[in-house]
Amino acid sequence: MSDELSGKVAIVTGGASGIGRATVAALLGAGATVAALDREEGGVGEVVAEGAKTGGTAFAVVADLADTERIPDVVARVLQRCARIDILVNCAGVAGRGQTLLELDQQDWDLVHTVNLKAPVLLMKHVARHMIERGGGGRIVNISSSSAFRARNSPMAYATSKAALVQLTRCAAAELGRYDINVNAVAPGITKTGMTRAFGGDEALQRIASSGPLENLFHRVSQPEDVAAAILFLCLPASRQISGQTIHTSAGAVV
Numbered sequence: 001m002s003d004e005l006s007g008k009v010a011i012v013t014g015g016a017s018g019i020g021r022a023t024v025a026a027l028l029g030a031g032a033t034v035a036a037l038d039r040e041e042g043g044v045g046e047v048v049a050e051g052a053k054t055g056g057t058a059f060a061v062v063a064d065l066a067d068t069e070r071i072p073d074v075v076a077r078v079l080q081r082c083a084r085i086d087i088l089v090n091c092a093g094v095a096g097r098g099q100t101l102l103e104l105d106q107q108d109w110d111l112v113h114t115v116n117l118k119a120p121v122l123l124m125k126h127v128a129r130h131m132i133e134r135g136g137g138g139r140i141v142n143i144s145s146s147s148a149f150r151a152r153n154s155p156m157a158y159a160t161s162k163a164a165l166v167q168l169t170r171c172a173a174a175e176l177g178r179y180d181i182n183v184n185a186v187a188p189g190i191t192k193t194g195m196t197r198a199f200g201g202d203e204a205l206q207r208i209a210s211s212g213p214l215e216n217l218f219h220r221v222s223q224p225e226d227v228a229a230a231i232l233f234l235c236l237p238a239s240r241q242i243s244g245q246t247i248h249t250s251a252g253a254v255v
């Protein structure tokens with residue numbers, strides 16, 4: 001455990017599972033107080049209990065980000081509890097039903113784009129406003145995907161939402177730099193989480209990492225901690241000169 005983020009408050013969306021859960025643990029390990037936000041009450045409760053065992057301070061915020069009207073209240077709830085927000089990690093995401101253009105269904109498109117893009121942009125707006133009112137300074141990390149950078153085998157709604165998140169990151173970085181707010185993205189490749197459980201067991205994930213259009217340079221499936229390490233780096237003082245960038249944690253699947 002370090003104290004590099006001691007006194008800082010972070011919101012991690014999707015904090016109940018997978019990459020978000022590992023990010024909560026990583027930020028707690030660096031001394032931050034963490035609001036673990038998720039629609040899954042049970043999962044987020046476990047994360048808070050695990051954090052308490054390691055001596056960290058995490059608390060649960062149960063919210064459905066598909067209900068974007070409530071996002072200002074969600075941010076207000078964190079501020080009521082902690083009075084400040086220094087870090088926002090937009091990690092919650094949904095894969096949708098994986099449709100192609102010819103199969104596209106509007107409801108699926110809308111849900112995927114609401115959770116993966118509209119909710120992050122509104123969270124960024126409200127959190128950045130708070131950071132500026134407080135005198136500036138802060139970190140925002142958006143979780144994109146290697147699907148944003150390739151077209152073969154990428155479900156259309158998901159891939160376009162994640163590609164838009166990369167450009168959103170660049171635009172927000174350009175706008176918020178004058179307030180000393182760094183905005184970056186992380187683009188994971190195939191990672192063992194709740195989202196990829198639907199692909200099958202370990203063998204199925206290994207096949208995806210080893211062969212075909214999704215293969216990576218090491219033929220290795222990422223673990224949530226591999227992605228959380230990059231997210232943590234983008235929240236630490238050591239990365240203060242990095243903004244508007246995307247770090248790929250896909251084991252070179254996108255080169």
Ligand SMILES: NC(=O)c1ccc[n+]([C@@H]2O[C@H](COP(=O)([O-])OP(=O)(O)OC[C@H]3O[C@@H](n4cnc5c(N)ncnc54)[C@H](O)[C@@H]3O)[C@@H](O)[C@H]2O)c1
Pocket residue numbers: 013014015016017018019020037038039040043063064065066067090091092093094095115143144145146147187188189190191192193194195196
């Ligand atoms: N696992 C991978 O291979 C992979 C690859 C690239 C990108 N990603 C991205 O990483 C991020 C984290 O996903 P993961 O792989 O850890 O999956 P996961 O399913 O384990 O975690 C996603 C979390 O987001 C939460 N969530 C989903 N919809 C929500 C909503 N409407 N409101 C609040 N919370 C909601 C879920 O409850 C879950 O806890 C996602 O943005 C995903 O697109 C994952």
